[in-house]
Amino acid sequence: MKLVLADPKYFKESVAIISDLVSEIKFKATVDGLEVVAMDPANVAMVVFKLLSSCFTQYEVSGTEEVTVNLNQIRQILRRAKGDDVLTLETEENKFKIVLKSATRRSFSVPVLEADAKEQRVPELRFPFSVEMDAQQLADAIEDVSVVAESVTLLGEPEKLSVKAEGELSKAFIEIQPNENTSIRVDGEDKHKAKYSLEYLRKMIAGSKLADKVTLRFTNDYPLQLDYKVVDKLSLSFILAPRVDND
Numbered sequence: 001m002k003l004v005l006a007d008p009k010y011f012k013e014s015v016a017i018i019s020d021l022v023s024e025i026k027f028k029a030t031v032d033g034l035e036v037v038a039m040d041p042a043n044v045a046m047v048v049f050k051l052l053s054s055c056f057t058q059y060e061v062s063g064t065e066e067v068t069v070n071l072n073q074i075r076q077i078l079r080r081a082k083g084d085d086v087l088t089l090e091t092e093e094n095k096f097k098i099v100l101k102s103a104t105r106r107s108f109s110v111p112v113l114e115a116d117a118k119e120q121r122v123p124e125l126r127f128p129f130s131v132e133m134d135a136q137q138l139a140d141a142i143e144d145v146s147v148v149a150e151s152v153t154l155l156g157e158p159e160k161l162s163v164k165a166e167g168e169l170s171k172a173f174i175e176i177q178p179n180e181n182t183s184i185r186v187d188g189e190d191k192h193k194a195k196y197s198l199e200y201l202r203k204m205i206a207g208s209k210l211a212d213k214v215t216l217r218f219t220n221d222y223p224l225q226l227d228y229k230v231v232d233k234l235s236l237s238f239i240l241a242p243r244v245d246n247d
Contacts, residue, residue, distance in 0.1 A: 001061050001065045001067070001090060002058065002089070003059055003061075003088065004056055004058035004086065005056055005086070005087040005088075008081045008100075011087060011089075012078040014051065014210065014236060015075050016075055017206045017209070017236070018036065018049060018071060019074075020206070021047055021204075021238075022071060023072050024070055025038045026038070026067070026068045027066065027068075027069065028066050029064065031061065033050050033051050033052040033055070034089075035049065036048070037120040037121075037122060043241075044197065044200060045204070045239065045240050046239040047237070048237040048239070049234070049237075050235045051234045052234060052235075054233075065091065067091055067112055068112060068115045068116070069096050069112065074098070084102045085100040086101045086102065091112070094112045095111060096112055123239065125217075125222075125239070127219055127222075127225065128186065128187040128192065129185070129186050129192040129217065130215055131176070131182065131184050131215070132182070132183045132213060132216075133161075133213070133214060134182070134213065135207060135212055135214040135228065137181075137182070138205060144163075145165035145174065145198065146165070146198045147170075149167040150197070150199065151195050151196065151197055152165045152195065152196055153165065153193065153194070153195045154193070154224070157186070158184065158186045158190060159177060160175050161175070161176040161177075161184065162175055194222060194242045195245070197240070204240065207226065207228035207238070210230060210234065211228035213228075213229070223239050226238045
């Protein structure tokens, strides 16, 4: 396997975002691109990532190749990547090799880990409520409500998305309505309500560093899905289990 990126931004930023949720992942290289499907250690959140082959200036893969690595080690190396570096990813014996080349050529390698026998599968989910909006707008809303609580309640209606959180003494409430930058789609029931962890959502909204738009999908007490896409470059999706009140 030899993959070359003239612009390291998308790989670098994606690794930084994903490594906040999972520390060990399996990269799968196919004819279509470099893929990751991983679950966080608590089995609360899943990440589904694909860096399309069209994003690479050189893409050499023999069939399907898989390599399991410590993502935190990769993140530390990629922090040394500069904007004008050409990034090369290679497998070499039991090593995963990263080469950064501009005025100088810097080579790093990390050990390949033993792959988990369990294959992560993306669940088939159906969402009667979805919102496509500016990614930064969602990020701001999540950061706003995180000031007062550890969880957020989303309420989806035909004409608005409500984002609310309530702590012991404080409350936060945000309404997002359709406009030229925001579209809402509702099938079936008029109202959809669910609660989610802000700790996880704050890590996921970092996808706004990659894409200008995000699609948010959820329904009553059901997993949430966030989709970030850059045409001909990448897709980054998160699935988050709902929080269920014990009272």
